[in-house]
Amino acid sequence: MPRFLLHRLLQGLVSIVGASIVIFLIARLSGDPILILLPNDASPQLIAETKRNLGLDLPLWHQYLIFAWNALGGDFGRSYRWQMPALQLILDRLPATIELAICGLVFSVAIAVPVGVLSAVRPGGWTDRFGRVFAMLGQAMPAFWVGLLLILFFAVELNWLPAFGYGGVSHIIMPAIALGWYPVAAQTRIVRSAMRDVLDSDHIRLSRALGTPEHWIVWKYALRNAAVPLLTMLGVYFAAMLGGAFVVETIFAWPGVGRTVVEAVFSRDFPVVQAGVLFTSILFVLSNLLVDLAYGIVDPRIRADR
């Protein structure tokens, strides 16, 4: 197990370095921040001096090495736009995004698992039909639209929930639903499909023959066996939610890292883009590592293989 963990950590490290190189290069290919930063009458001398001060006159590989070395020490540079440390800007907002992604994921699992299981247990029944319609709606309704509908209904019409902002539990309900809505569809389908396979397997038939109660078979034996593909998906979706929360954050005025990074892209604020993407990459790697470890918990055979 320790060897497996070390191996996965090394793989994760390679992924993070790869991501940092890609984002570093793509950011610089997207344009030059100098023109946004300087006054209209900036002389060629001032342009050259500003480039030199920001290190933008060096070859790309040199710029990258400086960035990587400083990043190892926690220095991602100062935001060109906000004129404050880029790391601080990202870390101040990261908890809000993680909180939103976790709640979105919890919402999607809380809906997908029961609907998927019930659909598999009674194929063609009303839960199955409901599950299919639900899945179709989930795939067809983008997060911004779901978010606006939720605001109109629960905030404006019913006045039950706040329409925007960051605060207590009531503030996160609608953003979490808007973010978690889309993955519900795919997760429901995965759970249903995996459960169908497991429920048709020999060991389930044996359990039934031995007189094990049906609810015990479905919710304990079958669901545990069907959990592996769902776990794989959760790792991917958690990472996607971290990186893709921008739309939901904008709609609900949620002070997360997604809005910050997208706006930084618009203003060619390289330090913020690099810090934001790198931290999202780290979380992506960590979430996948956790998923790998969770495989061993739900399936002892995988644990034994390691």
Next chain:
Amino acid sequence: MSHWRASLLAALLASGAVGAVAQTPKPATGNLTIAFAAEATMLDPAKSAAGVDQYFFGQIYEQLVRPDPSLKKVNWLAESWSVQDDGGKPVIDVVLRKGVKFHTGDTMTAEDFAFAYNRLRDNKVSRWSHLQASVESFEIVDPYHFRIHFKQGDGSYVADNLQLWAMSKAYFDKVGDEEFGKTPIGTGPWKFVSRTIKEDLKLEAFDDYWNPTQRPTVKNLTVKIIPEDLTRVAAFKTGAVDWIDAVPPALVEEFKKMPGVTVASYVSPNNMYIAMDAIDENVPMHDVRVRQAAAHAVDVDAIIKGVLFGQGVRYAEVGPGELGYDPDLKPYPYDPKKARALLTEAGFPRGFDIPCYNLTSPREPYQKEMGEAVFAYLTAVGIRCKVQGQEYGAWITFGRRDRPGHIDGFYSNMWGHGLPGDAGTAWAGHVHTYVPGAGWGITSVHSDPELDALIEQLKATMDTQQRDALIRKIARIKRDRVAGGLTTYRPVVTFAWRDNVTFIAWPTPGFWRNLQQIGLKQ
């Protein structure tokens, strides 16, 4: 268009009423939460990078001169000022208002303006250093009297409210550059309390504010940042906020019918136009007939009505309320037949293909859709637009001339100079021929020696009446030659507030979002 005029009149009348009655105001009390669509980045006037920054720091900092709600320029921190002659070189002589205090309690003096001048002219600190380029020296006569000596005339200095913001030198010396920007200290009606990026700005009414009659009457103000239009509207409808800016154009009529809500619309100082490459001889728009054809091809009135829900004001080069406004100068009428005839006359009977660049990131309401509509009208007469969308970062640098290359087709753009203001600075940027490193023509794809000479003359002219005449002259030539792009419209910005709120809209700084007079009804 009439409703914004009516609103302006109402604001003017209300302003007069407040000024007359409230000579000894009660202390500010209560809490108010409002919402802005956009967020500033910098709270330091010298480091400001965009007009939206003024929505925030314009509540805290003040200038020597400013327009009042009727768009009349009034002395503000300046008790008086005049342009004088010093051996052929102009001098602006300023006497400061006495008894003005910074939020730290320090008294505002000429030293603070000398500090502001030095900070604003330093191109390592300020993005606006070019606006101080004509100044030769800053002379302090006494603590309440200073003179700005110019190398040559600089009319934009007068037009742009004497450029300088009151910044406390003592505070800067005490806290240093970073804290100066983080925790701003000005002389304005609002004191900075706190700011949470992406969430809100908290302000407190300044008890020792120098102007007893035109000031906030609410003690604590929270400005929430809600970028999404419908969420901002929902926040207002649910009572989470009592005042919002930028009511979406499509919802303005609905808001007007809402009971207990006041709605007021104001013309934005942003002027929308379609730039077109006229410097490249191989591009059809080099020919004035093609530019005129483009001007006749677009039905701007229909776009305002259909795309902007009427929330735009068409004008020809200089709008009402600005220096040099000429009511006799009319925009090009929509005439597609004439457009086609002009294209044929110019040698393009079958039209031509051309790149058309459109901003796709949110900026002014429905700007993307407006650009698409304009390009569709051009295509209909044979100027076949190959539309290319650009996000904000790409768009803002694409229009600059100090990048390699330049716009090679049509380009949806805007320029702003405040209201009231004059077009001198803006025309120097997008009509005058580009001169590298000199500040002229930084976004210009036009070159016309006659216009260049007139714009340079305008820049050097500090007398308001002479400026007025020059602007009229340039506007007519600009209109006839479709120089520096096709002027289209000014967006209308609409605010809404609940009836428990008192609000009088003040124009720049802050593009009408100045909260000089806001409060709760007692």
